[in-house]
Amino acid sequence: MVFCRGDSKSVKAISDLLKDYGSYSGQHCNCTKSLIYAGGMSQERHKYLADIIGFSRAVPPFIYLGVPIFVGRPKAGNTEKKNIVTVAWKVCCKHKNEGGLGILSLKDYNHATNIYLCWKFMNDNQNWSQVLKARVLRNGRIIKCAIKSSIWHGIKEAYGTVMENCIWSVGSGRRVNFWIDNWLREPLVNTFHINAKYHFDLNSMVRNWWIHQAWSIKDNILQALPNQLPLLANVSITDEEIDDCFVWKNTITGHLSLKEAFNVVVNPKPCSTWRSFPWDIDTPLAHSMIVWRFIHNKLPTDENLKIRAFSFPSLCSLCFSCCESSSHLFFECSFAKHIWNWFAGISQI
Numbered sequence: 166m167v168f169c170r171g172d173s174k175s176v177k178a179i180s181d182l183l184k185d186y187g188s189y190s191g192q193h194c195n196c197t198k199s200l201i202y203a204g205g206m207s208q209e210r211h212k213y214l215a216d217i218i219g220f221s222r223a224v225p226p227f228i229y230l231g232v233p234i235f236v237g238r239p240k241a242g243n244t245e246k247k248n249i250v251t252v253a254w255k256v257c258c259k260h261k262n263e264g265g266l267g268i269l270s271l272k273d274y275n276h277a278t279n280i281y282l283c284w285k286f287m288n289d290n291q292n293w294s295q296v297l298k299a300r301v302l303r304n305g306r307i308i309k310c311a312i313k314s315s316i317w318h319g320i321k322e323a324y325g326t327v328m329e330n331c332i333w334s335v336g337s338g339r340r341v342n343f344w345i346d347n348w349l350r351e352p353l354v355n356t357f358h359i360n361a362k363y364h365f366d367l368n369s370m371v372r373n374w375w376i377h378q379a380w381s382i383k384d385n386i387l388q389a390l391p392n393q394l395p396l397l398a399n400v401s402i403t404d405e406e407i408d409d410c411f412v413w414k415n416t417i418t419g420h421l422s423l424k425e426a427f428n429v430v431v432n433p434k435p436c437s438t439w440r441s442f443p444w445d446i447d448t449p450l451a452h453s454m455i456v457w458r459f460i461h462n463k464l465p466t467d468e469n470l471k472i473r474a475f476s477f478p479s480l481c482s483l484c485f486s487c488c489e490s491s492s493h494l495f496f497e498c499s500f501a502k503h504i505w506n507w508f509a510g511i512s513q514i
Contacts, residue, residue: 166229171206173217180218196220202227204236251463261444263434264460270431277427279319283327284421286320288411306345306364330429332414335400336407338371348400349393357389375402464491 169175187193201220203211215222226235259265286294301308307324333341333348344353344367374382412419443456458464467479468490479488483500487493495501
């Protein structure tokens with residue numbers, strides 16, 4: 166499978182490439198078995214491009230090596246017809262304790278890996294980190310213009326989240342900006358409400374305010390920091406070259422793992438017993454799925470199908486007296502009541 170732009174120049178280039186490959190290798194392309202797919206263009210233009218390369222025309226969707234290839238986003242599992250999607254995908258991706266199926270969301274996982282990569286970028290001194298910092302950091306602040314990089318876009322999106330959840334642990338004070346970085350619970354630019362347009366002019370590091378083994382901070386600044394004074398008293402800078410480091414606030418060790426980054430993204434809720442009980446280890450999975458769909462009122466009963474624009478007469482196939490619905494099948498039907506009474510009897514409830 167080869168992808169290219171839908172213009173004559175690109176198709177001609179592909180045609181020449183296939184001919185050159187055939188002349189050198191002896192393996193020629195069979196045009197009668199080859200197809201050219203196109204989307205978002207007229208039939209006339211599609212025919213024009215097919216005539217250039219000599220392939221037959223076709224339109225998506227189609228199956229390639231068992232994988233459906235289609236244009237846009239499918240609304241159901243089958244790309245050729247619209248099925249009934251009964252449960253939202255975001256619900257399925259929730260943890261079982263939150264009423265979901267525990268399916269890993271690739272979108273959330275990608276966001277978590279970006280957070281973890283941003284943490285490594287800010288806290289590590291490896292070669293890749295130092296090179297990227299030299300390109301994107303100016304006076305400790307990230308640049309706003311775009312650069313050509315395969316990883317910077319993801320790191321930049323996660324930068325705000327990392328800054329909110331981290332605090333600097335001051336060592337030598339050479340890497341920590343006195344005004345902008347968070348080393349006293351919140352950045353001092355926030356404490357003094359300094360406009361963001363002046364941040365690039367605030368270049369002094371924490372080390373510059375430590376003179377003769379003591380803090381050299383003006384009284385008017387100290388008076389504006391009543392809540393930070395106890396924290397400031399606990400910060401001591403020595404002449405030893407102890408590196409400043411980032412500390413993740415929500416962990417015991419101060420380090421961030423990929424699992425903890427994922428928890429930041431999904432923000433797991435406390436365990437809910439009624440939501441997790443269908444997944445008991447002794448319950449067959451097929452029965453658990455039925456109970457889970459019942460809890461979400463997503464069983465394909467006649468009542469739910471009518472909501473989705475299906476029109477047909479409805480009647481319970483067990484009691485033949487009422488319309489079929491989830492509540493009727495499990496609680497109101499005479500057959501269901503008989504089952505519940507039998508279960509209560511043997512369980513002595």
